[in-house]
Amino acid sequence: MIMLQREKTKQFHVGDLVFGGNNKVYIQSMTTTYTKDVEATVKQINTLYEAGCDIVRVAVLDMEDAQSLGEIKRQIKIPLVADIHFNYQLALEAIRQGVDKIRLNPGNLPKREQVEAVVAACKEKHIPIRIGVNSGSLPGRAKATAELMVETAKHHVEILESMGFYDIAISLKATDMNLMVAANRLAAKTFPYPLHLGVTEAGTAFSGAIKSALGIGIILSEGIGNTIRVSLTDNPVLEIQAAKEILKNLGLKDKVPNLISCPTCGRIQYDMIDIAKKVEQYLLKVNKTINVAIMGCAVNGPGEAKHADIGVAGGKGEAILFRKGEIIKKIKEADIYDELIKEIDLFDDRIEA
Ligand code: SF4
Structure with missing residues (x-):
């Protein structure tokens, strides 16, 4: 097996894991339970962990979800990421509850003071932020191109950098595999930050795994990418199995039969x-x-x-x-x-x- 030359990126901690740089490529998934249903969410996270998931993300839609995060965190063994849109209060609560990373686009918060509050809380607890740009939700519903996706990410990145915050991960996801590949190639040239790879809304288990393996695999084979999520319309355990196959076949994961x-x-x-x-x-x-x-x-x-x-x-x-x-x-x-x-x-x- 040929050893891949990996791109150097900035590195930081996500919980106990050292993320970015030349460290291991981590497998992520996202729960499909309601986050406020702590029992069901913990059960699913622990099943994902046993299947080989390194980092798990949960959707935080309201304050009840955010206030459940501490209890979830206490009952799981892997870093917990809170996925938040448009609401800085939810981000502040998630940080208070002890999550290990948040996914939030600062440019989507209406006021700069709100971003400043989130950044200050993240800095205090050494919590990184992932900026996520999806081809389907670009500003003004413009036609997605790799350049536009990277420009959009840059807008969010520069807001954080202007506040002296650099523990940033970036994802550029597209349903079109070729667009996802082009966007990530450009992102690797543009940013010094770790990249989270995925083909979004890839489809059901069989076709989605193939599409994801191609998109993620092409980029990883170029030494780009620090964490992957295979998005499947199915049980998320299958996402972990597909992710392990991708990493194993690229020589990026051992201890896999x-x-x-x-x-x-x-x-x-x-x-x-x-x-x-x-x-x-x-x-x-x-x-x-x-x-x-x-x-x-x-x-x-x-x-x-x-x-x-x-x-x-x-x-x-x-x-x-x-x-x-x-x-x-x-x-x-x-x-x-x-x-x-x-x-x-x-x-x-x-x-x-
Ligand atoms: S049965 Fe399998 S191993 Fe034997 S010749 Fe056919 S493909 Fe090859």
Whole structure:
């Protein structure tokens, strides 16, 4: 795997995480619960955390939402971001409640004193601000271009800079993947701040994950970007799974298993598609750098998957189990799943790496 050269940006803390610079690219998601429903929100955040989410954002629509943030924060293990629009009182309350970052566009607040109050509170608690520009909500409903998106972000950035505030993250999101790519390339040249990447309103799980993987992947492969959010019209846990796949395939995340499975063909010897799907589900909970191969036949199986740490290649009513391309033993078709799981559990990536 080629190591990516990452763009240098300013860095700061988001909770316990060091954000920006050459640090890890963090996975974000956003809850779909009502934030004031603390129990449901905490439950969803903790499920996201277990799936691999590094930073979580919640929508703050009113004071009741804002006043729930402290209790939510106490019951979760990852940094909490408050997403606020147009209302500085909500931002001040969110900061009082101890959030780790706020998403707020200062240019959308009606008075400079209101921005000053938010900036002073953020400075005191070392809380960064994310400025978010979406292609669908540009001033005057102008046609979105990369230049206009960056100009709009610049307007918000300069307000914060004029108050001596520099702990800024920026997102430039578009539903059009090519526009998102162009805007982020330009943003990386324009700003010294970390970038939050995402294709907004990307769609449902399958098409949205592909669109996001392309847009986010192209930008990350150029060394740009410090955190990603895959936006899907589905359970946000799927956003985390998609984000992990993107980062893993770019070599930006370790301790994530990799499943190698053949597409099957006329040489197929056993019902491997169901087994591959079940193993993939199991691997979602495994925090190891491990390549697992599931191949349809013994003709090409071990050879095609010789880089796998562990794998099977099907025979008639049986399969061969192999490690690092070496055949270990024959197993019955009915035992393939259990044998693979046993091997995955035994595998120690600290020894094998
Ligand atoms: S491993 Fe065997 S079954 Fe799978 S695609 Fe290759 S030749 Fe076909």
